[in-house]
Amino acid sequence: MPDDRRFVLTLSCPDRTGIVARITTFLADIGGWITEAAYHSDEESGRFFTRQEIRADSTSFPVAELRRRFGAVAGELEADSWQVVDSADRKKIVLMVSREGHCLYELLSRWHSGAMPADIGVVIGNRTDLEPVARLFGLPFRHIPVPTDPEGKAQAFEQVRIEAESHQPDAIVLARYMQVIPPSLCQAWEGRLINIHHGFLPSFRGARPYHQAFVRGVKMIGATCHYVTPELDAGPIIDQDVIRVDHAASPARMVRLGRDIEKSVLARGLTYHLEDRVLRDGLRTVVFA
Amino acid sequence: MPDDRRFVLTLSCPDRTGIVARITTFLADIGGWITEAAYHSDEESGRFFTRQEIRADSTSFPVAELRRRFGAVAGELEADSWQVVDSADRKKIVLMVSREGHCLYELLSRWHSGAMPADIGVVIGNRTDLEPVARLFGLPFRHIPVPTDPEGKAQAFEQVRIEAESHQPDAIVLARYMQVIPPSLCQAWEGRLINIHHGFLPSFRGARPYHQAFVRGVKMIGATCHYVTPELDAGPIIDQDVIRVDHAASPARMVRLGRDIEKSVLARGLTYHLEDRVLRDGLRTVVFA
Amino acid sequence: MPDDRRFVLTLSCPDRTGIVARITTFLADIGGWITEAAYHSDEESGRFFTRQEIRADSTSFPVAELRRRFGAVAGELEADSWQVVDSADRKKIVLMVSREGHCLYELLSRWHSGAMPADIGVVIGNRTDLEPVARLFGLPFRHIPVPTDPEGKAQAFEQVRIEAESHQPDAIVLARYMQVIPPSLCQAWEGRLINIHHGFLPSFRGARPYHQAFVRGVKMIGATCHYVTPELDAGPIIDQDVIRVDHAASPARMVRLGRDIEKSVLARGLTYHLEDRVLRDGLRTVVFA
Amino acid sequence: MPDDRRFVLTLSCPDRTGIVARITTFLADIGGWITEAAYHSDEESGRFFTRQEIRADSTSFPVAELRRRFGAVAGELEADSWQVVDSADRKKIVLMVSREGHCLYELLSRWHSGAMPADIGVVIGNRTDLEPVARLFGLPFRHIPVPTDPEGKAQAFEQVRIEAESHQPDAIVLARYMQVIPPSLCQAWEGRLINIHHGFLPSFRGARPYHQAFVRGVKMIGATCHYVTPELDAGPIIDQDVIRVDHAASPARMVRLGRDIEKSVLARGLTYHLEDRVLRDGLRTVVFA
16 A cells, blocks of 8 residues: 655745756655656746655655755755645644635535545634534634724734634635735735635725626636735735626626635635645745646 | 528617517517527616527518518617617628737638628738738738827828728727727727727736736636727627636746637627627626627 | 515427417516526427526416416427426435535535525435435435345335435435436436436446546546436436546546536536426436526 | 747656656756756556757757767666657648638648748648638648548548658648548558547547537537547547537537637647647657646
C-alpha cells in the first residue's frame, strides 16, 4: 500500500537560469520521490514559482530537517517566500456565516465525509440562522452580533478576532458572511482570509451583485473566491466560475442559480489553499491546480 | 420540399392577461403555420415580448397585408414596438474594421459560404491593414482615416455616416474597429450599431481589456457583443462568452486565446440581430435564441 | 405579498395549428394569470408539448375543477399525456444509496435548507456506510442488502419495492446506488426512477466509467441524470454536464473532480422532475428549464 | 526586441528519480534560457514526458549540435521518443476536404492572417465543392474523386498518397473529409494524420453523429480532434469541446451549432500539433497546452 503522506515544498524567487536544476538536483540528492511538480515563470513580474510534492517516506529525515536543508537552497535562490509543509499536519479552519446556508452545507458535507482533510474549529455567525446547521454536524457555533455603531462594531470584531485566533486557523472562510471585515483584521489575516463573492469580479463589487447583474443585462453570472484585503472585493482571486443566463432569469432566479456556482467555487478555492497550491504574486495568484 | 420563406412577427407591449391568446388566435385565424414561437413576460419591467415565425406559404396574402392586419392587433395590445419581416428580404450589413482581422475573416467566411444570409455593402477601415482581406473576398473597401483633432474627426465620421447610410444597412458592425463612435452616430444608428468588446462587460470597459484582466488576475476572460450607445461600452448586451485562463496566461496569450471567443460571440450576436431575435428592453435585451 | 401557490398544467399531443390559441384562450377564459409558459413543437416526432404555470389564486375554483375542465381541452386536442398539479401538494421522494455519499449530502442539504420542496420518506441502502448521514439529517435509513444469488436478489428488491412504495413516491432516486435495478421495477417505476450516471452517456455505460474515460484518453468527463429503463444506462436523459480534464488527471482524480458534476447534475435533474418540467418524448425528454 | 526563435525539446522515457534534474542541468550547462517548460509523470503507464522551449539565441551552437548533445541525454534516460525542433523551420500541411467548408475557411483564415505559422502545400478534395475556397486564398486545389469500387478506391488513395507526400507534410488534416482513410495510409501517416470528428467521442462514432445525438436525446453535443488510426474514430484524442443543447435543437440545428465547435477544436488541436505540444502515450495523449 502506498504511503499517502507528503512533504509539500513551495517557493517563489526572482527568475533566473538554473533554478529548476538547483531545486530538482537538491530533491534528487535527498532521494525525494516527486509525486507532483509545478513551475511558473512570470514574464511580467520576472518572478519564479514552484510547488513540489514528495513522498514523505522517500526521505530519511523528518520535516524539520528537510525544512532546514531546503532553507539553504531558498537562501541561495534569494526566495522571498518559501515553506515546507507536512501533509500529516491537519489544517485548521474557522468558518464565518450569516443567513445563506448553501456554502456552509457544502463545506460541512465535505468535511463530514472526509473529502476536506481539515479540522473546523468553530462556526461564527453574526446571526443565529445557521446555528442549527453547525449543531447538526456537531460543530460549535459562536454567535457574535455586529452592531451598526462604530464602537459596537469594533468590539464585535475584537471578539471575532479572539475567537478565531484561539483556533490558530490556517484559513478563515467567509462563507457568505454579510459584514465588511475591518481593515486591521484583513491585514492581520492576510493570505488566510478567504471570501466567496457572489459576482464575477471585478464586475459587481459590493452589495446585491445579482441585482446589479440583472440591471446591467449580462448574459452570464458568476462567483469569485478571493483573498480578502482592506479594499472591498479587490483582493487576489483564487478561482472563478460562471453560468449562462438569459432574459428569463429574474434576480431571484439568478440568486438560486448562483448558489451552485458559489459553493463549488468556494470549495475548490479553499481546497487549493489548504493543499498549499496557491502562491501570491501581488494582486495575482499562481494556482498549481 | 418545404418552403423556407418565413414571416417573422415581433412585438413588445405592456403585460396583461390574454396576450398570447390574442396573438395565437390571430395567427390561427389567418391559417398561419407557426414554425417557431417564443414568449417572455418580464416581471421587473412589466412588459411582454414575443417572436413568431410562420411559413410564408401558409397565409394567402403578402407581407404588406399581414403587416396591416397584425398592426391592428398590435394597436389593441398597445404595443410600443412591433414589426413583421419577410425572410426573403435580405438584410444589409456594413462592416467597420481597424487592424485586427480575426472578426472580419469570420464574418466574411460565413457570408461567403452562405451561412450568413445577408449582403455586405462595404468594409470601412480607419486603416488599410485589412483592405487585402476585403478584396480577397471580392468586397469593396473604403479607407476613411480618423484624425485626432476634433474637426478632422468630425469630418471623418461624417464620411463614415454617408458611406454607411448609402447602403441602407440593417446592421453596422464594429468588427474590432478601434475608434470611439461619436454620440450623434450612436443615436442615429441606435439598435443597428453592433460592437464586439474584447472583455467581459461590465468589467474592463475601454482600452486594453486583456491587459486590465491580466493585472487584476482574473481566472476567466471573455468577450461581449452589444448595441452601441453614447456611453462607452455600456449599451445593451446581446451575447457574451468566457474561457478559463490561469496564471500562465500572459496578456499576449490572452489576446490570442480571446480572438476565438470574440469572433464566435460577434458572429452569434450578429446572427441573432439579423434573424430579428433580439428585442430591446431598456438597457437589457430579450434574445429568443 | 404575492401568493406562491401555483397550478401547473402539462400536456403533450399531436401537433397541429391552433393548439396554443386553444390552451391560452382556455386559460384567459378562466382568468388564469400565467406566471410561466413554455411550448415545444417537435418536428421529428410531430408532437406538441406545453407547460403552463398559473397563480392558484387567479382562478375561482379548486384544482380538481381545473383538472376537470382542462381534461376537456386535452380531449379535444387528443392529448396522449396531460396533468394538472397543485404546487401546494408536496412531492415525496425515496433515496437509494450505496457507499459514495456526495450525492446524498447534496440532496439532504437542499432538503434540510428548504431549497428542495419535497418530503424524503426514507433512505434505502444496500450497505450501511451512509446510514450515519441519513441519521444526521434525522431521516430513517433502511438497510436492504442485495445478495448475489438470483433468488436472494429478487427477494431483496421485493423488499425495496415494498419499502419504497409505502411512501407513495413521486421520485425514487438512485443517488450512486451501485446495484442494477431489476427490469420489473424499472417498468413499475417508469418515469419516476431517476439515476445519476458518472459518465457522459451514451459513452461509458456500465461499471467504472471514469476508468473507461481515462483509458480512452478523453479530454472532458461528465455526468448524466436520466430516467431508468430496463436497458442499462440507456433511459431518457434529463440533464448532463462535463468538465475539462487533461493528461494529468488520473482515474482517482477524475473520480474526485467528477463528484461535483454528479451531484449538481442530479440535483438539477431531480428539481426539474419535481417541478413537472420534464415531459417524455420516447427516448428523448423535453425539459422546460 | 526579443528574438522569437525557439528550440523545442520533447522527450518521453520510463519514469524514475532525477530525470528533471538531469534535463534541466543539461539546459543550464549550455546556457539555455527556458521560456516554457512542462513535465508529466504518468502513474498508470509509469512513463515521463517533458517539453522544453528555449530561446535559440541563448545557446552558442546550431540546432544540429543541440540535437546531438541532447541525444546523449536521451540515451542515458532510455527515451523511447525524443526530438529537438527549430521554430524557424516552418511546418508543412496538407488539407483534405469534401463539401462542408467551415473548417477549411477557419484554417485558411488563420493561415492567411499569419496566426497559423505553417505552409499549406495543397488542398485535396474528393469533390470540387470547395475548390473555389482554396482558389480564393490562392492555394492549389487537387480534385481526387474516390470511386466506390475497391480497386478504384485503392487507386484514388494512391493518388492522394503521392500528392500529399510530395509536400513532405508534418500534418495531413481531414477538415471534414467524408471518406474513410485506408488502414495502410493511417499507418504510414501515424501521428501526422489529424481528423475532426463532429461528435463527442467515443460516443457517436461513424456517420451522422448529430443525428445519432438527436435520437439519443443528449443535452450536450461536441466535437473531437484526434489522430487517425486504422480503427475508425478510435485514435488518440488531442482535444474536445461541447456545447449545451436542449429539446428545441433539431438535427439540422445541431449541425449548425456544431460547426463553431468543430472548427475551433480542430484549429486548437492542429496548433498544438504544429507547436510540438502533443506527445503520444499509447491511446492517450499528453498535451502541454
